[in-house]
Amino acid sequence: MSVQSLVSRKKKSFIGLPAPLGYVPGLGRGATGFTTRSDIGPARDADDISDDRHGPPNKKAKEEEKDEEEDLNDANYDEFTGYGGSLCSKDPYDKDDEEADAVYEALDKRMDEKRKERREKKLQEQIEKYRQERPKIQQQFSDLKRDLAEVSMDEWMNIPEVGDARNKKQRNPRAEKYTPVPDSVLTRAAGSGTSNVLSEREQKFGGLNTPYGTITPGVSTPGTGTPGDIDMKKIGQARNTLMDIKLTQVSDSVSGQTVVDPKGYLTDLQSMLPSHGGDINDVKKARLLLKSVRETNPKHPPAWIASARLEEVTGKIQAARNLIMKGCEECPKSEDVWLEAARLMPGDQAKAVVAQAVRQLPQSVRIWSKAAEIETELKAKKRVYRKALENIPNSVKLWKLSVELEDEEDARIMLSRAVECCPTSVELWLALARLENYGNARKVLNKARENIPTDRLIWISAAKLEEANNNIAMVEKIVERALNSLRANMVEINKEQWLKDAEDCEKAGSIFTCQAIVRSVIGIGVEEEDKKHTWMEDAESCATHAAYECARAIYAYALSVFPSKKSIWLRAAYFEKNYGSRESLEALLQRAVAHCPKAEVLWLMGAKSKWLAGDVPAARSILALAFQANPNSEEIWLAAVKLESENNEFERARRLLQKARASAPTARVFMKSVKLEWCLGEISNAKKLLEDATKHYPDFAKLWMMRGQIEEQGGHISDARDAYNQGLKKCPHAIPLWLLLSRVEEKTGQLIKARSILEKARLKNPQTALLWLEAVRLENRGGMRNIAQNLMAKALQECPSSGVLWAEAIFMEPRPQRKSKSVDGLRRCEHDPYVLLAASKMFWSERKIAKAREWFNRTVKIDPDLGDAWAYFYKFEIMHGDEDTQASVHKRCNAAEPRHGEQWCLISKDITNWRLKTEELLPLVAESMSIPT
Incomplete structure (x- = not known):
């Protein structure tokens, strides 16, 4: 079988076919789909199945799914309903919803504050406990940090360098080994004759001398051999020599001794000083901006001054000097630029700059002043000022600066010339008058008035001059003439300004002048109905400024206008009591009782002053005169009784009281009579007087109080109780009587009765803080702390602005509250x-x-x-x-x-x-x- 047939047999049927709908490669193995930039749409999740595999979605199901989804986009967020809305999201948000939300918010806030202090305290305790268990590193080493204060400088310098603990060689350093240098190295070094300094030729051309000539990288010179013929050993030695020079200049040697350039040492240190604390970028921007300003408008002096100061701030003083001198060339008529240049230049250069400035601006007072300031010798300063006055004879400032350097005789001569050149300067006229004798000073001031008829200080100086020479009669006339002359010259008379001048005169010791000024100007610009009030305020203001003579003059003038006003006499008397002497007070009171004989307090103040001074007969005579003017005055009778009793004249005091009861029978007279007998131990006489007094004045609560206290002192508790009860029937609103009765019951152990008395008193006298306070203290003394707290809460509700209750409430709280x-x-x-x-x-x-x-x-x-x-x-x-x-x-x-x-x-x-x-x-x-x- 051939190879081609084997391959065709192994070929799969789906190769070359399109992928089915919804296919994702590797989806079964956990892979996910992805997209690239060229794709459109989101990437798929692992469990996301493509919609292409399904039919078109049902519209109703899609709407239900859309309703069930919760959109978490920020645009869908609502402050009240959140993201997904609520059941009531479709209803409008009306006023009732707003009020309900406010109530809930107030409740949440109240619940949050309810135990806030306890919660914070508990959190603080937890934090402290946690810090005790796991303290910070900073706390662990705090004692060691404190001990650093005792480390000496030698110990600090001997601290070893910190190494890397992870490096084994640094943790266990090996002992240094010193190996002798071989003789061959020493011979080679001696033979080579290396030098640590480059020659001028080497520095200029940047090359190295070699047996073949100068070698410059990238350059071929005639007479040099080929690269292969160059002695590379010599080049390496030269390179090592250069490297050694650079390293020894910038780093430490092995022994730790720094190689320092002795010539550039100070310069380098000076350049390292932080002369400017700002950002270098800001400096660059400012420098660029100022350069633009200078180039745009070179005749603008502030640009040159700002540029020079910028360089000065950044430490470039020479650049600043160069800039400011350039500015002087561009703006030769600006005195600010010249003054800045004189400030930046050192020593003799500054004098040269000022000399140029004077040639450019001979009429500038500031430049002449700077020229004199630069001079160190007094003679040179005088010469500069005189030269300046030749150019600017009408400058008051130059005259003043020049006169300050002269002695008295030369100063007088110069001031004589100064007032001729500057006839409108008040300061020069006054300075000349101070240096002249009495006759010449008068002539000087007269000339000054002729030249400056609108200035008040010349008139005031003339008045002070007359006072200083004991010509007191002329002081008043001069002040009156001053006011008339100034009015004639259309000058407004400012009362406050003149009073300030009067205070200055008093501080200078011119008492008559200040009093004359006060008398002349105190009535200016004051309405008739406001005179008393305004003058009293002026006197208080002067007293506040420690101008006591001015205040005394104001009181004297006010009393001359209103001699029968008791309030003014009283204020003047209190002023003399606080700031004057006893003699001045008694003299004033003597005049006061002559004008206001019916003012009892003035008589009493005079008698008291005599008594405190130890002059008892004089005090008696004053009170005798007071009796004649006020025959039925209770205050004078009682003052006479006090005077006699304080001086152990008890029989005379009794007789006076007896006469007072006959001629001026008042409740206070009876009370003082009873008290005198009680103090002297005549209890029976006191009781008789009390019986008589309570018949005549049953509604005077102090009589009943004294009656009860006398009985209580004698141990007759029931009689004391009866006296207090009788007094309360006549005086139900006398708070001390209720308190005394309550304390009597408390002393006898009748706590419930005492509580009921105080409750009855509060019913008859509502909103009385003292009754509430006594009730709270009664409960505290009885050990009823909870009841006392409740009573204090009620008391503060009824008397929220009572200081005594708040003071008691503060100390009833635990210390933290x-x-x-x-x-x-x-x-x-x-x-x-x-x-x-x-x-x-x-x-x-x-x-x-x-x-x-x-x-x-x-x-x-x-x-x-x-x-x-x-x-x-x-x-x-x-x-x-x-x-x-x-x-x-x-x-x-x-x-x-x-x-x-x-x-x-x-x-x-x-x-x-x-x-x-x-x-x-x-x-x-x-x-x-x-x-x-």
Whole structure:
């Protein structure tokens, strides 16, 4: 059988036939179809069967399949329904849906915030626990990092180089072996006579000298042999020599000693300094842009200046100098370019540049000033200025700079010439007047007024000159003439400007001049009905600027216009009390009571001033005169009683009180009478007076309070209870009476009764913070903490802006929640002293000393009358401050003389402390205060 027949027998029947529909080669073995760029349509998946094998699809089934598919395209995404839509996706999104979504969103937000702090705290604890179990590498080596501070420089330099730990040769280095150099190598080196420096010819032509001439790659020269005849050994030696030169210049030798070029060393280091911190691309762009500007408009000076400064910033100072000198050639009439060139040039070159600039611009003041500035010797500076004044005799600046270099006599001569050249310069005239004697100074100022009739400073200087020479009568006249002359020359009189000048005169020591100015200008531009208010504001402004004489002059002028205004006298008296002397205060008060005899407070201030000075008879005489002017004044009677009782004249005080009860029987007079007897230990007399007083004034709550406290002090609890109950029948709105009655019941163990009394008090006096506060404290003292918390919540609902309640609420919270509670309290009552005091105590308890001191200062500044704040502040400074801070707080408290505060009143109103003053009460109250925890 032939070979051809065997092949035909093995041939398959499908060879050469087209593939059936849907056939994919290798599909049964897991292969997939693919497409090329020339194909159209997507590639098939492994389980994707061609649609050609099936009939046309059913339209209905196709629509159902299309509905069931979920299109995940971004264009199909909806904010509310997602990708596939929802059951209600076809319905419109109306207002009810929006409200429902808002409610659900609010609920989700509320549920998220409900345990947010607990969740965050738990997460923080988990993180800390995880960090303790698996600390960071940074934390593991933190102690070693701290120890690096103790490493010396020698130890640091001896740290070995870090090698590759994976390299066995670096991990276990072998000891270095030193093999002697064979003699043959030394002989060859000596015979070859190699040099480390290339000759000029070698550097010029770039070739190498060989036995056959110079060999240059690619060039054939006559007289050279064939390549085969060239001594390749010599070429190799020369190549090694070149390589050795280059390597020794840029790298270290084996021993670690760097080969340094001694000539180029400093230059190389200077070029390595980072003279410009910007991007080099930005520098190139800026340089290109400025070059374009220079070429487009070479007569534009800022372009040359900017180009020079760019080169200066980038460290190319010589290029900057070249550019700026080119700019001087292009713009010879620009003083800015010349000044920039003088700045960039060193030493003598700068002088040369300035000399060229002066030749180009002989009228430039700035260039002449620069020329004098460059000079180092004083004589040369004077010569430059005089040369400048020859060219520019009317320059005030040059005259001033020149005069500053001269001594007094030469300066006077130069100023005489200066005012001739610059007759409109006020500064030169005034400087000349200061250097002249009294007679010549008057002549100079008169000439100045003739030349400059519209300037006020010349007139003011003339007035100060007269005052300095004790010619006080002329000061007022000069100021009046000044105002008239300026008005005649159509100059507007600005009151604020003149008052500022008056303050400057006071600072210069010209008191009469400042007072004359104030008297002359204080009424300018002020309406009749605004005079009092405006003048008081001006006086306060002067006092704020420490211009006390100006303020005193304003008060004096206001009192001359309104002599019967008690408020102005009071303000002036308080000003003298704060900034003046005792003598000035007493003199003012003496004039005040002469004009306002019915003003009781003025009489009392005068008597107190005399009393504090130790002059008790003078204080008595003032009060006697006050009795004559105000025979039935309660304040004066009580002041006289206090004066006598403070000076141990108790019998005189009793007689005065007896006369007062006869001539001016008021409730306060009775109260002071009872208190005096109580303080002196005459309890029976006090009770008699109380019975009489309560009959005449049953609605004065303090009488009932004193009656109950006297009974309570004697141990008669039932009588004290009866006194408080009787007082509450007459005075149901007296809050201290309710508090005293409640505390009496609490002391006797009647907690329920005390609670009911406070509840009854709250019913009769709604929205009273002190009653709520006492109820909360009652429950806390009784151990009912939960009830106290509920009461505090109700109290804050009824009195949301009460500072005492918020202050108590802050310290009822656990320590972690106090800060948030204090933030809420400060938001509700921002400037309440009790909340500020609570915040101060909170910082104190957290040992934040600086912040606590800041908040204590803020508290006593807002309400200096709160004694508790001063006491806490003083105790704080005793524990955490020094002697200076303690003395400062003590002094400020004495000046403030606080009268209120729960603990302060508790100690100051104690009968045993009735004669103690503020400076003695402060340590007692501070000692009774507990340290906040």
